[in-house]
Amino acid sequence: MNETEVVLNNGVVMPKIGYGVFRMTDQAVCEEAVVQAIRSGYRLIDTAAAYGNEEAVGRAIRRCGVPRDELFVTTKLWIPDISYDGAKRGFAESMEKLGLNLIDLFVIHQPYHDVFGAWRALEELYAAGKARAIGVDNFTQDRLADFLFWTRVKPAVNLLECNPFFQREDELAYLKSLGIQMQAWSPLSAGQNDLFHNETLCEIGAAHKKTAAQVVLRWLTQRGVAPLVKSSDPQRMKENLDIFDFTLAESEMRRIAGLDTGRTCFMPRNTGAAVTAFLEQAVTGSAPSGKVTDKPQK
Numbered sequence: 410m411n412e413t414e415v416v417l418n419n420g421v422v423m424p425k426i427g428y429g430v431f432r433m434t435d436q437a438v439c440e441e442a443v444v445q446a447i448r449s450g451y452r453l454i455d456t457a458a459a460y461g462n463e464e465a466v467g468r469a470i471r472r473c474g475v476p477r478d479e480l481f482v483t484t485k486l487w488i489p490d491i492s493y494d495g496a497k498r499g500f501a502e503s504m505e506k507l508g509l510n511l512i513d514l515f516v517i518h519q520p521y522h523d524v525f526g527a528w529r530a531l532e533e534l535y536a537a538g539k540a541r542a543i544g545v546d547n548f549t550q551d552r553l554a555d556f557l558f559w560t561r562v563k564p565a566v567n568l569l570e571c572n573p574f575f576q577r578e579d580e581l582a583y584l585k586s587l588g589i590q591m592q593a594w595s596p597l598s599a600g601q602n603d604l605f606h607n608e609t610l611c612e613i614g615a616a617h618k619k620t621a622a623q624v625v626l627r628w629l630t631q632r633g634v635a636p637l638v639k640s641s642d643p644q645r646m647k648e649n650l651d652i653f654d655f656t657l658a659e660s661e662m663r664r665i666a667g668l669d670t671g672r673t674c675f676m677p678r679n680t681g682a683a684v685t686a687f688l689e690q691a692v693t694g695s696a697p698s699g700k701v702t703d704k705p706q707k
């Protein structure tokens with residue numbers, strides 16, 4: 410274990426920074442990007458059944474030149490499969506597409522449908538040694554508290570949107586109190602709110618000879634959050650990993666805290682109508698791949 414890794418609540422070691430492939434729907438582009446990312450130094454690859462690119466990720470894993478046991482691969486169970494039987498089927502399909510017989514982290518992608526049935530199946534996969542860790546995704550603390558009350562194995566991670574404009578301090582404190590690792594999705598807000606040119610982030614970056622993106626990724630890891638970041642550019646892939654040679658001062662952390670808006674950078678799903686529309690898209694198959702889900706607000 411070194412400073413680029415975290416230990417999950419079941420003892421499994423996970424890289425702090427992961428490479429995400431959401432919205433990479435072109436298979437060849439995705440395969441090349443993952444090979445490039447691994448060669449740039451990433452050891453965690455974050456995909457999902459809903460991203461439609463598990464086969465490309467699997468091909469990249471086989472040809473990247475890094476042994477499988479040095480990589481940490483995450484995939485996720487999509488909404489129609491979130492049930493006991495669906496989870497068994499979804500897991501088998503994901504493993505076949507990835508060409509793997511062991512997944513490092515298998516998570517329930519959204520807190521909808523039969524999450525309790527699905528979790529029983531995930532617990533069985535974990536007990537059988539087919540998943541090294543199991544977790545949840547997009548579970549806000551009200552849903553997570555209910556989930557934990559009725560389940561046996563505690564999730565190792567919870568994935569949440571987390572970036573300077575939506576900092577989730579309350580969610581992070583709750584997860585820390587439970588020993589559940591928070592992974593941040595869209596840590597750079599997918600560029601929303603002009604993050605890369607934000608004055609505060611650029612000023613702090615200039616003081617450390619770092620970019621705004623590096624400041625954000627460092628800020629997340631200093632808070633104990635593990636970011637999942639995406640870039641299709643080899644230089645930026647490397648840049649996003651190069652955050653372990655500087656430390657943000659308390660005063661800089663406080664300045665970044667001041668950027669919080671308390672609101673998602675994407676389409677909120679906090680109303681009945683929004684969740685219903687989202688579920689309809691998921692069930693009809695129009696929501697995978699990011700065309701509809703997590704659409705930027707502007």
Ligand SMILES: NC(=O)c1ccc[n+]([C@@H]2O[C@H](COP(=O)([O-])OP(=O)(O)OC[C@H]3O[C@@H](n4cnc5c(N)ncnc54)[C@H](OP(=O)(O)O)[C@@H]3O)[C@@H](O)[C@H]2O)c1
Nearest residue numbers: 429430431455594595596597598599622637638639640641
């Ligand atoms: N579980 C979930 O519900 C969920 C939801 C959303 C995302 N995720 C995960 O989180 C990952 C990352 O999220 P994301 O792709 O939405 O957003 P992100 O990583 O916050 O931002 C990606 C965007 O930032 C740009 N970028 C990256 N590094 C940069 C740098 N150093 N300087 C300037 N621009 C930079 C990228 O452009 P270039 O490619 O041109 O560099 C891309 O447009 C996803 O791929 C996925 O694995 C999970």
